């Protein structure tokens with residue numbers, strides 16, 4: 001998607017009023033690199049240790065954005081890929097160093113491991129260089145609403161399984177229809193009732209297509225059951241802020257494809273920031289937390 005620099009700068013100006021006394025005055029010609037300070041930042045699905053990780057963009061984002069709280073919502077380091085082969089360029093090191101530095105300088109950094117960095121789940125309630133490792137966290141928004149912070153992988157079990165069926169081609173589907181015909185002739189011979197394999201698969205494929213919706217619904221429902229006002233998760237690499245049956249569902253996206261972070265501004269507004277251009281951001285969609293965005297699915 002193309003986006004003009006001007007548009008990115010305009011929509012990025014909402015919290016520009018804040019200044020940081022510790023920083024040198026921003027050069028007038030470089031408004032695009034002016035630092036922002038947020039109440040909270042959530043990032044996940046960075047997948048450090050893989051070639052797909054856009055570490056340079058994340059590093060740039062971290063350089064230009066500060067926060068009181070920084071939540072690392074899982075799949076930060078990709079242990080699965082690193083086991084297969086070591087891939088660790090300097091930029092990936094720089095991201096880790098940058099985060100450790102933020103923690104040292106007073107940002108409260110909370111690390112909630114995901115499925116790709118589940119090795120970190122073995123270190124729950126430990127602190128690494130001022131970074132707290134926890135299984136899940138609770139963030140209280142400025143307006144006192146409580147958000148449950150979890151990676152989200154624990155709630156995709158059956159859904160992910162169905163996703164495979166979405167990749168079945170037409171040929172295979174036709175073959176299945178044919179098999180179903182013979183299968184039911186066989187069932188008939190043994191006095192069994194008709195069972196539609198194609199119906200079953202169609203149902204599964206339909207489910208697979210709406211996998212994202214189901215994941216979102218499952219997380220929102222789980223947050224409600226646990227008594228929270230909303231949830232912040234990652235895992236499916238799709239940034240989102242919307243209300244689902246009265247529960248605020250937020251997903252901070254990823255740093256492999258969409259280059260997004262979720263932020264809470266100092267005035268308590270939730271936003272998704274897309275950092276697709278080095279040096280400045282492009283808010284993908286922005287809205288107050290109380291006003292769910294209506295967008296086509």
Ligand SMILES: [Mn+2]
Nearest residue numbers: 075114115235
């Ligand atoms: Mn994940």
